[in-house]
Amino acid sequence: MSFFVTGTDTEVGKTLVSCAFVHHLRKTHARVVGMKPVAAGTVDTPHGPDNEDAVALRAAGSVAVPRELDNPYCLPLPMSPHLAARAAGQVIDLDLLADRYRQLAALADVVVVEGAGGFHVPLNDTQTGADLAQRLGLPVVMVVGLRLGCLNHALLTAEAIRARGLKLAGWVTNRIDPAMSAADDNIAYLSDRLGALPWADVPRMNTPRPEQVVWRPEAGRA
Numbered sequence: 001m002s003f004f005v006t007g008t009d010t011e012v013g014k015t016l017v018s019c020a021f022v023h024h025l026r027k028t029h030a031r032v033v034g035m036k037p038v039a040a041g042t043v044d045t046p047h048g049p050d051n052e053d054a055v056a057l058r059a060a061g062s063v064a065v066p067r068e069l070d071n072p073y074c075l076p077l078p079m080s081p082h083l084a085a086r087a088a089g090q091v092i093d094l095d096l097l098a099d100r101y102r103q104l105a106a107l108a109d110v111v112v113v114e115g116a117g118g119f120h121v122p123l124n125d126t127q128t129g130a131d132l133a134q135r136l137g138l139p140v141v142m143v144v145g146l147r148l149g150c151l152n153h154a155l156l157t158a159e160a161i162r163a164r165g166l167k168l169a170g171w172v173t174n175r176i177d178p179a180m181s182a183a184d185d186n187i188a189y190l191s192d193r194l195g196a197l198p199w200a201d202v203p204r205m206n207t208p209r210p211e212q213v214v215w216r217p218e219a220g221r222a
């Protein structure tokens, strides 16, 4: 059992929610690991350049794995993955990603795979994050960053997920904009349209702590 986490956009809280989901799944599964197949943008760490999302997911998980399995592409520049790869003289290969995912899944009970950006983010000249999700065949968790415009983005994303024959297993709201008007009414509308309540409603946190996110009981049932 594994999940592909996508979002209504980049910077909507996919990493925070993915880490929180890993913590939640660790209550019922011994070996839970995060995967960031494609990361764009690195920071300096004591071990050399690394990606913040990959580092956070690694810290949340309960299995230590080689970096080539949990983050096969770690590209230096924070831009669309197809451009970050081009700038690094690489081409993102979905066969390679599927193979690394299979190896990682063999070491874990659950893998939480965090996509890059939104669902249709370009990975190379012809393929997008949707192709990767489809290739891995995973149920999808959609993170909705609550701000004006998110209703349209959430409905488009849900439609795209289903158009790929994938299951929208669950969705999570993240209150990224403390000034948003009628946030609860937006959640109610989406709950009605998506046919389910969000698995979690993440508050705006002064210091984000993924382990403090409260999940509904059905969260994590694919």
Ligand SMILES: Nc1ncnc2c1ncn2[C@@H]1O[C@H](COP(=O)(O)OP(=O)(O)OP(=O)(O)O)[C@@H](O)[C@H]1O
Pocket: 007, 009, 010, 011, 012, 013, 014, 015, 016, 017, 053, 115, 116, 117, 118, 174, 175, 176, 202, 203, 204, 205, 206, 208
């Ligand atoms: N609920 C929240 N409260 C406070 N800060 C938040 C919250 N959600 C996200 N953030 C902050 O907003 C920023 C973007 O969140 P995050 O990195 O999880 O987004 P993302 O969707 O994973 O982005 P990317 O597309 O780059 O992977 C981070 O600095 C994160 O700590």
Ligand SMILES: C[C@H](N)[C@H](N)CCCCCC(=O)O
Pocket: 010, 011, 039, 040, 041, 077, 078, 079, 080, 081, 116, 117, 118, 120, 121, 122
């Ligand atoms: C660099 C950033 N943090 C993400 N990893 C990549 C977001 C790419 C978005 C591309 C786009 O949809 O225009």
Ligand SMILES: [Mg+2]
Pocket: 013, 014, 015, 016, 053, 114
């Ligand atoms: Mg992220």
